[in-house]
Amino acid sequence: MSNTAFYRSLEAVVINSAAFILTLLAFGVFVSLFGVNPFDVYYILYLGGFATQISIESTLTQAAPLMLTALCTAIPARAGLLVIGGEGALVVGGVATVLVGVWLTDVPFAIGVPMMALAGAAAGGIWIGAAGALRQYRGVNETIATLLMNYIAIATMNHLVSGPMRDFDQVLKASSWSIPEHLMVGTLPGLDVHWGLATGIVVCVVLYVLMRRTTFGFGVDVLGGNQRAAQMAGLPINKMVILCCFMGGAAAGLAGTMEVIAVHGFASDSLVVGFGYAGILIAFLARQNPLAIILVAILLGGISASGGLLQRRFDLPDATTSVLQGMLFIIVLASNTLYGRMRFLQPKEA
Amino acid sequence: MDAASELGWWGVLIAVFGGAIRVSTPYLFVSLGETLTEKGGRVNLGLEGILVMGAMSGYATAVVTGEPWLGVLVAGCAGAALALLHALVCNLPRVNDIAVGISLFIFGTGLAFFLGKAFINPTAPRLPHIELGAWSTYPQIRSALEINVLFIIGAILAPVLAWSLKNTKWGLVLRTAGDSSEATLALGYNLNFVRTLGTVVGGFLSGVGGSFLSLYYPGSWNEGLSSGQGLMAVALVIFARWNPMHCFYVSLLFGGATAIGPALQTIGITSNYYLYGAAPYFLTLALLIYSSSTKHRLAGAPNEVSISR
Numbered sequence: 001m002s003n004t005a006f007y008r009s010l011e012a013v014v015i016n017s018a019a020f021i022l023t024l025l026a027f028g029v030f031v032s033l034f035g036v037n038p039f040d041v042y043y044i045l046y047l048g049g050f051a052t053q054i055s056i057e058s059t060l061t062q063a064a065p066l067m068l069t070a071l072c073t074a075i076p077a078r079a080g081l082l083v084i085g086g087e088g089a090l091v092v093g094g095v096a097t098v099l100v101g102v103w104l105t106d107v108p109f110a111i112g113v114p115m116m117a118l119a120g121a122a123a124g125g126i127w128i129g130a131a132g133a134l135r136q137y138r139g140v141n142e143t144i145a146t147l148l149m150n151y152i153a154i155a156t157m158n159h160l161v162s163g164p165m166r167d168f169d170q171v172l173k174a175s176s177w178s179i180p181e182h183l184m185v186g187t188l189p190g191l192d193v194h195w196g197l198a199t200g201i202v203v204c205v206v207l208y209v210l211m212r213r214t215t216f217g218f219g220v221d222v223l224g225g226n227q228r229a230a231q232m233a234g235l236p237i238n239k240m241v242i243l244c245c246f247m248g249g250a251a252a253g254l255a256g257t258m259e260v261i262a263v264h265g266f267a268s269d270s271l272v273v274g275f276g277y278a279g280i281l282i283a284f285l286a287r288q289n290p291l292a293i294i295l296v297a298i299l300l301g302g303i304s305a306s307g308g309l310l311q312r313r314f315d316l317p318d319a320t321t322s323v324l325q326g327m328l329f330i331i332v333l334a335s336n337t338l339y340g341r342m343r344f345l346q347p348k349e350a
Numbered sequence: 351m352d353a354a355s356e357l358g359w360w361g362v363l364i365a366v367f368g369g370a371i372r373v374s375t376p377y378l379f380v381s382l383g384e385t386l387t388e389k390g391g392r393v394n395l396g397l398e399g400i401l402v403m404g405a406m407s408g409y410a411t412a413v414v415t416g417e418p419w420l421g422v423l424v425a426g427c428a429g430a431a432l433a434l435l436h437a438l439v440c441n442l443p444r445v446n447d448i449a450v451g452i453s454l455f456i457f458g459t460g461l462a463f464f465l466g467k468a469f470i471n472p473t474a475p476r477l478p479h480i481e482l483g484a485w486s487t488y489p490q491i492r493s494a495l496e497i498n499v500l501f502i503i504g505a506i507l508a509p510v511l512a513w514s515l516k517n518t519k520w521g522l523v524l525r526t527a528g529d530s531s532e533a534t535l536a537l538g539y540n541l542n543f544v545r546t547l548g549t550v551v552g553g554f555l556s557g558v559g560g561s562f563l564s565l566y567y568p569g570s571w572n573e574g575l576s577s578g579q580g581l582m583a584v585a586l587v588i589f590a591r592w593n594p595m596h597c598f599y600v601s602l603l604f605g606g607a608t609a610i611g612p613a614l615q616t617i618g619i620t621s622n623y624y625l626y627g628a629a630p631y632f633l634t635l636a637l638l639i640y641s642s643s644t645k646h647r648l649a650g651a652p653n654e655v656s657i658s659r
Contacts, residue, residue: 138642139642139644140638144588147581148638152632155625162623163621318463322456322457325457326456336442337442
């Protein structure tokens with residue numbers, strides 16, 4: 001590792017750890033206002049998120065979709081775009097997965113699952129890719145476009161699952177037809193966590209290699225750093241932006257696929273639980289680095305997973321974990337201002 | 351039911367009109383709030399969290415004190431406090447206002463659900479309305495013409511803000527902060543202070559918009575109260591081209607569009623319910639695609655706002 005790279009990583013580790021400790025302090029003050037001992041809360045957070053096999057499994061289950069939706073913001077961000085459409089891309093991917101799964105009733109598992117994954121990824125990819133194309137060819141702001149497209153995706157899904165695609169045998173809530181039982185994927189060997197986790201990690205690693213170790217990734221970084229320089233270098237800017245959007249959207253679409261084929265078996269508003277919005281912030285916390293996304297997603301998954309235990313032990317509302325996450329996000333984002341400003345964390349001049 | 355079938359399609363129109371006024375009130379307040387924020391050069395995507403926090407704090411205050419108007423005031427102050435947090439974090443260099451807004455969205459809704467757990471059951475006194483339809487024998491017309499007081503306040507506030515932005519010194523300073531940081535500094539104003547002020551006043555208005563949800567319509571506090579009006583504010587402001595008067599018209603338009611689905615339900619048409627609900631989003635996206643260009647900015651957009659590019 002070069003000197004500069006070492007200091008860059010050290011800086012990120014120091015700043016993020018400080019922000020994390022500050023968040024725990026702030027949260028401790030918050031819960032003690034409600035008569036709960038903060039140290040008990042820290043212990044329960046650890047117990048519920050990371051201490052036992054069961055809590056680790058539930059943490060990883062929570063983290064799996066977050067890794068994929070975070071990529072939906074992180075990959076376009078490397079090209080200089082701010083995409084916040086992970087929620088919509090996940091929904092679109094989930095619906096496409098159900099459509100293909102229901103259509104492929106008779107195919108074997110080994111063909112059906114890749115086809116569904118392909119459908120989910122393609123749907124999510126085209127969804128966000130379209131936002132990228134609108135920006136490049138029409139000047140439409142991608143942040144607002146993807147925000148609006150979230151609502152359009154969710155409304156369209158609600159329309160489909162309460163009418164054209166509704167399974168009337170499901171009486172508890174409006175949901176689509178279910179995909180055939182034999183096309184559902186189970187859990188990872190030796191771990192009670194579904195395959196979404198493996199998918200998330202593999203996609204993060206592949207995209208890390210692509211963005212950090214290839215000419216394409218270097219070109220994207222040039223574009224994200226300085227569009228004018230990329231233009232001068234003759235890079236195909238439009239294609240690169242749209243491709244980055246497509247890859248990000250495909251990752252979020254795949255999150256929708258995994259939620260359908262590993263968790264629910266159908267599309268419904270259970271897909272709309274804020275994975276997309278949490279993903280945006282995970283991307284920012286990870287500073288748009290796909291490998292760091294894996295770790296940050298697991299950390300946040302742990303916070304979500306310990307929510308139930310916090311509620312049972314202290315009778316705190318289940319929104320407690322949202323408060324903690326919100327605090328963490330705000331403090332870590334504020335800590336961004338420290339990068340490059342602490343003398344002892346800067347690379348030494350030769 | 352009889353009266354409903356008697357009025358037929360007129361009944362639908364009347365319901366859309368009444369619904370437009372009811373549904374548009376929170377839209378109006380959040381869009382005015384976001385206009386002030388963006389005129390100063392920042393985007394606050396956290397208005398959703400502020401809205402929900404306003405709804406909760408307003409409701410809780412009204413339950414405890416029995417005074418709905420005190421609830422509105424507390425809701426505004428809670429909104430201003432959260433907006434101040436947004437502004438202070440964004441005052442730091444190299445902090446992305448969009449990301450901070452989304453954090454505030456998660457933090458604000460989480461905090462509101464946390465603190466508001468105890469207030470789901472008790473009933474708060476509602477805000478008053480003015481009956482303009484007493485002359486009619488049709489209950490639909492009477493209920494459509496129950497104009498709530500907050501709507502009237504918002505309807506007065508819109509032209510007042512439009513005028514002040516254009517003609518007062520503070521309006522000019524705020525617009526300068528949004529258009530050119532250099533010019534603001536050259537005029538001798540503290541850029542961060544001006545933007546903080548715009549954001550905080552915007553947060554106050556959005557908090558008031560939230561109190562409408564819990565204290566008038568739907569008029570209760572629960573965790574599914576907001577349907578994204580706060581996030582929508584950002585799109586609405588683009589539709590209104592950063593003009594407070596247009597915010598008023600566009601809020602009515604969005605309110606009317608949102609009311610089509612429920613209004614059609616009253617005469618038994620339930621298909622496409624969700625698609626009507628999404629009409630504002632389709633409309634805004636279509637308008638955005640139509641009016642954007644790679645060559646120039648959106649007309650009326652403050653120069654330094656990140657989303658106008």
